[in-house]
Amino acid sequence: MTEIFEGLKAAIWLIVTFDADLYEIALRSLYVTITAVIFSSVIGLPLGSYLALRRFRRRRLVVALLNALMGLPPVVVGLIVYLMLSRSGPFGVFGLLFTPTAMIIAQVVIITPLVASIAHQAIRELWAEYHDLLISLNATRGQRMRTLLWDGRRALLTASLAGFGRGIGEVGAIMIVGGNIDHVTRVLTTAIALETGKGDFALALGLGFVLIFLAVAINLLIHRISGTEVHGRW
Amino acid sequence: MVGSIFPVEIADVTVRKRGQALLDGISLSLAPQGITIVMGPNGAGKSTLLKALHGMERLNGGHIQWSQPKSVTQKRQAFVFQTPILMRRPVIDNVAYPLTLRGVSSAEAREKARQWLERVKLGPAAHQHAAELSGGERQKMALARALIGEPELLFLDEPCANLDGRATREIEELLLVANADGTRIIMATHDMGQARRLADDVVFLNKAKLLEHADAQAFFESPTTPQAQAFLKGEIVE
Numbered sequence: 001m002t003e004i005f006e007g008l009k010a011a012i013w014l015i016v017t018f019d020a021d022l023y024e025i026a027l028r029s030l031y032v033t034i035t036a037v038i039f040s041s042v043i044g045l046p047l048g049s050y051l052a053l054r055r056f057r058r059r060r061l062v063v064a065l066l067n068a069l070m071g072l073p074p075v076v077v078g079l080i081v082y083l084m085l086s087r088s089g090p091f092g093v094f095g096l097l098f099t100p101t102a103m104i105i106a107q108v109v110i111i112t113p114l115v116a117s118i119a120h121q122a123i124r125e126l127w128a129e130y131h132d133l134l135i136s137l138n139a140t141r142g143q144r145m146r147t148l149l150w151d152g153r154r155a156l157l158t159a160s161l162a163g164f165g166r167g168i169g170e171v172g173a174i175m176i177v178g179g180n181i182d183h184v185t186r187v188l189t190t191a192i193a194l195e196t197g198k199g200d201f202a203l204a205l206g207l208g209f210v211l212i213f214l215a216v217a218i219n220l221l222i223h224r225i226s227g228t229e230v231h232g233r234w
Numbered sequence: 235m236v237g238s239i240f241p242v243e244i245a246d247v248t249v250r251k252r253g254q255a256l257l258d259g260i261s262l263s264l265a266p267q268g269i270t271i272v273m274g275p276n277g278a279g280k281s282t283l284l285k286a287l288h289g290m291e292r293l294n295g296g297h298i299q300w301s302q303p304k305s306v307t308q309k310r311q312a313f314v315f316q317t318p319i320l321m322r323r324p325v326i327d328n329v330a331y332p333l334t335l336r337g338v339s340s341a342e343a344r345e346k347a348r349q350w351l352e353r354v355k356l357g358p359a360a361h362q363h364a365a366e367l368s369g370g371e372r373q374k375m376a377l378a379r380a381l382i383g384e385p386e387l388l389f390l391d392e393p394c395a396n397l398d399g400r401a402t403r404e405i406e407e408l409l410l411v412a413n414a415d416g417t418r419i420i421m422a423t424h425d426m427g428q429a430r431r432l433a434d435d436v437v438f439l440n441k442a443k444l445l446e447h448a449d450a451q452a453f454f455e456s457p458t459t460p461q462a463q464a465f466l467k468g469e470i471v472e
Contacts, residue, residue, distance in 0.1 A: 129319065129320075132290070132313075132315055132319060133315075133319040133321070135290055136288065136290065136308075136312070137332050137335055138305075138308045138309060138335075139335055143335055151321055151322040151323065152322075154322075
């Protein structure tokens with residue numbers, strides 16, 4: 001119990017004293033995950049919608065694969081991205097290993113299947129709802145697509161937020177490809193792992209509370225901006 | 235103005251799904267005016283017939299030939315489903331949607347939608363979201379959305395199935411006005427009273443087959459098939 005109390009105290013202390021390291025680490029966490037979410041959304045939202053609307057051979061296989069990829073173990077993704085980016089790997093020449101860019105790449109690999117899968121599910125449900133109406137009104141393929149994406153925008157936003165949730169709390173992959181280097185690639189989750197290893201539970205918990213606070217705050221902010229959860233809207 | 239989509243030739247129409255006939259050799263001639271009521275027990279093929287006429291079913295046999303090409307025909311028809319389809323938009327945008335699909339500017343489409351909402355007495359609900367409407371209001375919204383494109387032919391698939399008396403009466407009044415304004419109506423219903431109130435002619439289906447097609451008066455007074463006689467007496471027809 002005392003550890004949790006000490007952790008809370010440490011967290012408050014870190015925040016109110018504008019601890020420079022804490023802000024640096026927290027901002028880097030946000031930078032890495034938000035960038036990854038943007039890339040994942042750009043890839044995953046259209047991909048998921050496409051899978052929901054188009055019929056082609058092996059579509060079921062692709063969807064099943066996508067759902068399976070949601071469960072990718074981050075550590076394994078980290079390992080593979082590490083091997084790709086390491087000096088002797090195919091992309092070694094870019095010198096990306098142990099940079100925030102490498103961490104973003106790993107997170108994009110982890111998050112994209114999740115975003116695409118949730119988007120697919122949401123658009124498929126909406127399509128089932130709208131199907132008869134859109135067919136009856138003779139909407140063209142492009143019009144159907146635009147209508148579903150527009151009316152499903154809040155569900156698509158949820159897909160992106162789920163991706164953010166997975167990314168911000170992820171530690172395995174970014175630890176491997178980032179290396180948890182102080183002032184370069186240290187983020188909240190890797191810092192927590194490090195402090196826990198050192199036995200500094202108060203600081204680790206403090207960082208943990210900041211992490212939870214950030215995750216909740218971002219979600220609330222996005223909901224506020226987009227007007228979801230407002231009475232009578234979607 | 236393009237010519238009418240009538241007359242229509244409906245010959246030997248068959249629709250099968252999973253080996254089961256939903257429509258079995260239906261041939262029918264439909265007058266270009268009036269209200270046709272499609273009656274019959276559950277599973278008789280009422281919805282399938284409406285959807286087939288609207289071009290939403292793949293035919294396994296026979297043909298349905300309107301007097302205009304398919305692209306024109308479908309635009310001149312509208313369909314109101316048994317459960318109103320609510321788009322995740324405000325009521326006014328739900329009603330304006332068919333016009334925006336046709337490339338009408340959104341200001342103009344909304345203005346027309348506003349007029350239609352007044353006509354169906356949903357004016358005050360224009361900016362609510364569709365899901366906030368009651369059952370009767372939803373169906374009136376769907377009706378306004380169907381009529382805004384000024385269809386020559388309107389299909390309704392048991393539009394009042396889950397509605398109370400008042401909502402049903404309002405919808406029927408709207409249908410009579412639309413019909414007087416020149417919209418041909420083909421409607422499936424379970425409700426015997428509603429059929430008597432609205433029908434000019436009646437199509438009676440049972441087990442995927444057309445058993446009778448007659449003037450409303452003739453049908454209600456002297457049905458020729460035993461199934462229709464039993465159905466009109468309120469007996470269970472299987």
